[in-house]
Amino acid sequence: MSAAKLKIGCAGLGRMGKRHALNFLQRTPRAQLVAVSTPDDTELEWAKVHLAPSGVALYKNYDDMLKHEGLEAIVVASATAVHAEQAIKAIEADKHVLCEKPLSTSVEVSQTVLDAAAKKPQLKVMCGFSRRFDASYRDAYNKMSTGALGTPSVLRSQTCDKLDPSGFFVAYAEFSGGIFVDCSIHDIDLTLWFFGADSKVKTVSAVGITAVEPDLRKHNDRDNAVGLVEFYNGKVAHFYASRMMAAGQEDTTEIIGTKGKVTVNAQPALNLVNVFDGTGIRREIPQHYYDRFEYAFVTEANEFTACCLENTPVPVKLEGAVQAVRIGAALQEAMITGQKIFFDESGKRVEKTRL
Amino acid sequence: MSAAKLKIGCAGLGRMGKRHALNFLQRTPRAQLVAVSTPDDTELEWAKVHLAPSGVALYKNYDDMLKHEGLEAIVVASATAVHAEQAIKAIEADKHVLCEKPLSTSVEVSQTVLDAAAKKPQLKVMCGFSRRFDASYRDAYNKMSTGALGTPSVLRSQTCDKLDPSGFFVAYAEFSGGIFVDCSIHDIDLTLWFFGADSKVKTVSAVGITAVEPDLRKHNDRDNAVGLVEFYNGKVAHFYASRMMAAGQEDTTEIIGTKGKVTVNAQPALNLVNVFDGTGIRREIPQHYYDRFEYAFVTEANEFTACCLENTPVPVKLEGAVQAVRIGAALQEAMITGQKIFFDESGKRVEKTRL
Amino acid sequence: MSAAKLKIGCAGLGRMGKRHALNFLQRTPRAQLVAVSTPDDTELEWAKVHLAPSGVALYKNYDDMLKHEGLEAIVVASATAVHAEQAIKAIEADKHVLCEKPLSTSVEVSQTVLDAAAKKPQLKVMCGFSRRFDASYRDAYNKMSTGALGTPSVLRSQTCDKLDPSGFFVAYAEFSGGIFVDCSIHDIDLTLWFFGADSKVKTVSAVGITAVEPDLRKHNDRDNAVGLVEFYNGKVAHFYASRMMAAGQEDTTEIIGTKGKVTVNAQPALNLVNVFDGTGIRREIPQHYYDRFEYAFVTEANEFTACCLENTPVPVKLEGAVQAVRIGAALQEAMITGQKIFFDESGKRVEKTRL
Amino acid sequence: MSAAKLKIGCAGLGRMGKRHALNFLQRTPRAQLVAVSTPDDTELEWAKVHLAPSGVALYKNYDDMLKHEGLEAIVVASATAVHAEQAIKAIEADKHVLCEKPLSTSVEVSQTVLDAAAKKPQLKVMCGFSRRFDASYRDAYNKMSTGALGTPSVLRSQTCDKLDPSGFFVAYAEFSGGIFVDCSIHDIDLTLWFFGADSKVKTVSAVGITAVEPDLRKHNDRDNAVGLVEFYNGKVAHFYASRMMAAGQEDTTEIIGTKGKVTVNAQPALNLVNVFDGTGIRREIPQHYYDRFEYAFVTEANEFTACCLENTPVPVKLEGAVQAVRIGAALQEAMITGQKIFFDESGKRVEKTRL
Known part of the structure; x- marks a missing residue:
């Protein structure tokens, strides 16, 4: 029954x-x-x-x-x-x-x-891509979709992990694809979501440092990385990824349009508690990725299930997952080689793009 | 199996x-x-x-x-x-x-x-009492329990509903017991939790107004009410309840100890989104009680279930529920009669207490 | 020249x-x-x-x-x-x-x-009354004056000093007039400003405790005090004053109207700095009254000077200063005697008011 | 006398x-x-x-x-x-x-x-450089100087103006030196302050767009620009400058060290007022640069005066002013040419740096 x-x-x-x-x-x-x-x-x-x-x-x-x-x-x-x-x-x-x-x-x-x-x-x-199922990101997307922010033009997004002093992430770096593929992939996916899945990359540049874990260099990785991605539709995204946060997980996104902007998690907080003591006013923040996105994973499971049962399209298209890896890998390469990378509108590598 | x-x-x-x-x-x-x-x-x-x-x-x-x-x-x-x-x-x-x-x-x-x-x-x-199962209230309670805030001495708490312009709450007032019994009961329960279940009430005073719905007076109720509860252990609580909030549900609590304080929901927010536009920076807040406390109800269901299955004590003692109604009813009476109400240490009404 | x-x-x-x-x-x-x-x-x-x-x-x-x-x-x-x-x-x-x-x-x-x-x-x-010259209070007043908040009906205000462990405030209490006259006088003055100088007090009730300095009792004073003031125009104010704050000066005001509310300093901050470390996110707050209101005093000096030179009316009428002391003294008396105090519409003490 | x-x-x-x-x-x-x-x-x-x-x-x-x-x-x-x-x-x-x-x-x-x-x-x-005299930036610098944040390694800073729909900034661009020299110069100066005046630039990359004012292109300028500056001491800065903010002036800085971070103006606010209405909770932010930094200019005037009268060193060395223009001009060039620019440790342009 x-x-x-x-x-x-x-x-x-x-x-x-x-x-x-x-x-x-x-x-x-x-x-x-x-x-x-x-x-x-x-x-x-x-x-x-x-x-x-x-x-x-x-x-x-x-x-x-x-x-x-x-x-x-x-x-x-x-x-x-x-x-x-x-x-x-x-x-x-x-x-x-x-x-x-x-x-x-x-x-x-x-x-x-x-x-x-x-x-x-x-x-x-x-x-x-769990952030697609997060209530705050969805609210931000819906607010952008009303047109109230004008044309989304600049996106800043960061995926920053709490420092794990055990050095775990050095070993992990051997297979992770590097910090841009492992962390920034989320920010890249968000960019494709907010800017449109058909956004074509024009150039990629990046810089990385090893501020806390020089051993990452043996796996061609870094512990802090910043990157720029320029698109052919006149939009630009800048990313920051880190393994070095002191307070906890800090995943923040800003979508800036011609008429307004929307931020997600610009003021991180674990819950609704503030402590007032001799040091001032203090709040805690989520320690790890799952603390922040637990309910997004639950929503993901439920929506995937509904799509299967009702034969409706999945909310996140598979093509984007390949495109996100492509951009992440280009950022990683730009960071490691120190070279800016150029693409033509068909996605082919070129020496230089038209300005 | x-x-x-x-x-x-x-x-x-x-x-x-x-x-x-x-x-x-x-x-x-x-x-x-x-x-x-x-x-x-x-x-x-x-x-x-x-x-x-x-x-x-x-x-x-x-x-x-x-x-x-x-x-x-x-x-x-x-x-x-x-x-x-x-x-x-x-x-x-x-x-x-x-x-x-x-x-x-x-x-x-x-x-x-x-x-x-x-x-x-x-x-x-x-x-x-759903707030007992809310992650933020529990965090606040745990922080107080470490002793870091000193002796909890003053508690301020409010349960403030978004204005329902349909006038529903006038009809509702006929059976609700009044705003102090219906809304402040949560704040009273929190007081008994944070100050200790054995806290004995010494005096109760209250004032109420009908700022938006004068018809409430026919049911001896008010749409905004403030109350003071003095305890024999040298602690004091002040409450605010309202049916008139414009932005949404605003349930806020402050526990002030001799060495620090902790607040819950002093900065309400629906989610992690902020919108920047020509009017400034804006965030939305939960519209109704359930928006704010949905997960507390889920936790309540799970913990009650576990207690039944494992035969462990329930986390909220039944005695407190009667004591909370007693205090809420006294506040409601003090508001309606305009008189301060005094109790002796056994809980009996008296004309006046020792100072 | x-x-x-x-x-x-x-x-x-x-x-x-x-x-x-x-x-x-x-x-x-x-x-x-x-x-x-x-x-x-x-x-x-x-x-x-x-x-x-x-x-x-x-x-x-x-x-x-x-x-x-x-x-x-x-x-x-x-x-x-x-x-x-x-x-x-x-x-x-x-x-x-x-x-x-x-x-x-x-x-x-x-x-x-x-x-x-x-x-x-x-x-x-x-x-x-320095707060009358503070840019934030003035902004709040102007926003209320547009009518956007509806009829101001409930005011909550607190003047809370950082704990001075030297015990200075015990000696000070001998001549201060008590915590309601010394601290809450500001909140009372704000109430007369926001509710109108012609607001007539109907009842006053108050409770005080000595959480950190029992010796205050010898001067008939308390270190934490809460009070309610009911007005004949259907408005109500509730106050909190304290000598016990751990983080610094916390002077906060909320004006609640039938269509919205405005808060001043609900999120205290010394400046625009936030520190992220292993304990979370932390900001400092002003330590003393003057840290918070320094520029208000400068504005006060300049505006008073301009009024004298240009023979224009002073921005704060003198009558209000007497009325504020009257209300402060009544709150202090209500706290010390434990009795609710009633006034008729002419301001005369009575045994009981009409409901 | x-x-x-x-x-x-x-x-x-x-x-x-x-x-x-x-x-x-x-x-x-x-x-x-x-x-x-x-x-x-x-x-x-x-x-x-x-x-x-x-x-x-x-x-x-x-x-x-x-x-x-x-x-x-x-x-x-x-x-x-x-x-x-x-x-x-x-x-x-x-x-x-x-x-x-x-x-x-x-x-x-x-x-x-x-x-x-x-x-x-x-x-x-x-x-x-007015920000050097701003109380919040000074507090941030002092907090960094205690060593509590570890080694400052990543700096993110933005100077973002409110959109001036008059198109004034198009004419202005003819002589401004471009957005990186006009706006980001402050962020660059902050970088030299927080990272050390002897920080040597290794590479510079940048991307700019014209989201609201295509006419800027005739003066080789853009209305939104992001840039990366890599230093030989293993530090990296990323900048964002814009003429397109909807809410007001948004100048924000983050200094990220190996043990913690400090932010300045991550939560902009004009004053201490919040408005609660049917749209949520809203605060205004400074509209223009001078609204935000007025007191920094006053401090600057007073400190410069004191240095002259007392023959003490000025707080901001003149050398930095040239270095800041040098970096700003390099960012502007990198943005306009689309090329990454490399420097050797002596500051000379090279084709490529050692990795």
Whole structure:
């Protein structure tokens, strides 16, 4: 007698995998988490405690999970290195796919996911850019869409992580694609959203430093990076990414139009509490990405589920995910080589653009 | 194979009833909404569409619902006038009870719920003071509890609703118990939480006006009210309640200690968006109570469920609910009669207290 | 060839006297500080260094200064106890007078200044309620005056000093008139400004505690006080005064109208700096009254000077200064006796008012 | 008997000239404005009304003013095009000089002022970077100087003007040196202050657009510009300048260190007023540069005066003024040519720097 629910499996049970699994299990009424897979024994132990009692099947092997009876969709939340491969396998097995960002740190590999999806137009395939599902970003977008801000022309956006003094992010940098691909990808995606998905990049320049972790240089990465992206439609975006924030996560965006501007998180706050003491007035801010965007992930799970059940278009087009990686990789290259990079209107690299 | 869930029924499907029903259905993983009851046909129609497909049984009669096979708990979310009666019936039928505030607008009737609960100590009976479950209030309470603010001595708190120009709140005032019982009850409950449940009232004074709705006077109510509550432990609280806010819901609290203070919602904001235009910088605020406290209600549902399943004490003691009504009613009386009211340390009315 | 300047003398060179003297010397282009008087030798020494080199005559005796050749005006900035006497002497000597608040802690004595001024209508006599000259309060008043907020109906205002752990304010309390006369007088004056000078008090109630300095009780004073003032025009004000703030000076006002509200200093800040560190985001706030209102005092000096030179009405009427002391004293009495006080529409004490 | 005052003359009585003249006349107690000069008849008329009555001599010719009896110092507040020439003439006439920024839009011309000053080491010659005198920037600098923020590594700063729909800034662009020299010069100066005057530029990149005023292109200027400046000491600055703000002047700076960060004006506000109405909570912001920095100019006048009278070093070294123009001009060139510009450690242009 119950309404039909989307039977979904979760690939990967690392930090984000656990969150996705629990969100689909407990906070997505129209979905039913039926299976999870992970090659990691510790993660499997966790699943035995937290998922199995709710009737979720556990798989050590991703391919086996894909054959789970009645499975309709997969959320790919494994290591970035296998995102594309697992997404493609799921598509080929006729499952809807919600894939964590990025599809891949490689533009070419990212494209293979698009190619696979193009062959199965009936499937819902979406890359999870969580900020698209955040209530504040949506409010900002809607306010811009009324025209009240005029033409959006300049976008400033930053993704800045709290300093992790353990040095974790040095090892992480080996596979992350670099700070522009790992962090700024969100800001780039926002730019494509607010400026329009058809915005064509004209030039890219960037500078990076290693203020706290010189060892990042061995992986061609930096701990603080600033970048400029100029578009052919007369718009410009500037980005800042950092691994060095003292207070917590500081993801801030400003969209500046010809008649006004809108900011998101220009005044970060964990909650509504202020403390007054001898040092002044103080508030805390979210410590990590998930503290800030938890509800966006829940909304993402619910909206992806609804699209699958109702056969409606996914809210974030897959093409943008490849374009975002392309821009992030160009910024990373511009930062590492020290050279400004130029593109013509077809997206081809050129020596110099017309002014 | 699934973990045990609390089988709960919801009494009443008005504005708050619908929310409680959906929260227990969709956002309380350890609970199972098995039944709802309402005498209202329109509400029943809503339930047929939104609850029945998920396997929830619908009852027109509350007493019938109480006999639902396997029912373990009830959330009472009906009209205030029947809160106490329904709560007592549920207790007598050996169900756990989460009752919307207030238990009753009458101190005596509220006390009957306590009396009934006292006979069934194995049952969990809680009055839903939602702010106790709000993350910001909890953070404020924890910060105070560290001792960093010194001794909490002065509390200022307000519950101020957005003006509803329909005049709805005039009719509502007939049964609400008045603005101090309906609105300030939350601030009073917070006072008992932050100052200690054993805080004894010494004097009560209040003033009210009808700035926008003179018709409230026929129900002995006001649209703006300020009140002072003095306690025997040397603490003092001042309250403001209003039906007249222009921007939205403004529920703000300040707890002032001898070494510092903490504020909750002194700078209201709907989200993290700011708009810059020719008029300056602007942000929106929550429009209604539920916009502000939605997640507190979800937490309340989950924590009540956990207490029932694990047989742990409920986080908000029932005694406080009666004491809050007692103080609210005294404020309302002080406002209407224009007289200051004095109590001795046993809580008895006196002509005058020692200074 | 220079434009005519107002020749002014300053009575008293204590904390506020020094400030007034320097403001008239250096920051009031149309005034010329020609003389100062103080019986205090240390203050005279200070004047020898800071004022005499600029040609300011020094007097040990106030009466002698009054005879200073060409003197046209006096700023009375001495101890409160002699405010009225010095103001009256100056009026009788045909000098314009700017008198620090309060005229006196006694209503009767304050009235004698009015009586003296009434006999010399050609003189400018003003009581220095500094907030009337503050740019933010004026902006708030102007915004209210457009009608955009509807009818101002509820006013909340607080004057809260930073805790001075030296216990200075215990000795000070002997002559201050009490916390409502010393601190809340500003909030009362604002109320008369925003609600209208003709607002008639109906009832007064108040509660005070000694959270940090029990010794205040020997001077019939308290360190934290809350009060309610109800007016016959259907408006109500609530006040909070404290000597116990941890972060600094917190003087905040809210004017709530039927269509909107305006706040002044609801988010205190010393300047435009925010610090982000491991504890969160922090800003400092003004430490003392003068940090917050320094420029208001400068404006006050300049506007008083202009009124004298141009024979225009002073911006703050003297009557209000007496009415503010009357209300402050009633609040203080209500706090100390624990009794609510009632007035009829003529301002006479009564046992009870009509409801 | 009066203390010695600095006899100063003001060159130019345009918008900034009037302000400087009045500041030295009325708000700089240790200075005496003795003369002003302007070739403009309207400005002379203004001076007859506002300055002459206070004994200020009026000159149509700058050279004549330089010969004014007893003149000791000059504030150069004329058109940018004559800043350098007038400053040099004053130096050669043995006058102290406070020169409005920039010394010149040309690096070479700016350098001639330095050269002239070098020959008269006894004179005080200062370029008026007003933000150096702003209380908030000074507080930020002091907080950084304690070491609490760690090593300052990334600086973000913007100078953004309110849109002037008259198109004034198109004509103005012909002589302004461009948006980076006119606006960002302040941000560049701040960078040299916070990062150290010896910071050597490694690379410069920039992008500009004309979102509201395409006609700026005829003067090789833009209405919105973003730029990156990389330094050899491992620090990086990013700038944003705009003529297009809707709400008012938005000059914001962030200094990010390895242990914390400090922001200046991240939450702009005209005053302490907030309005609550049906659109939410709103505050106004300063409309123009002088609204924001008025008191910084007063402080500048007073400190320059004190340096002259007491023969102490000026707080802002003249060398920085040339370096700031050099960087601004490089950013402007990078924006217009679309090319990234590289410097070696001696400041010489190179094709490419070592990575």
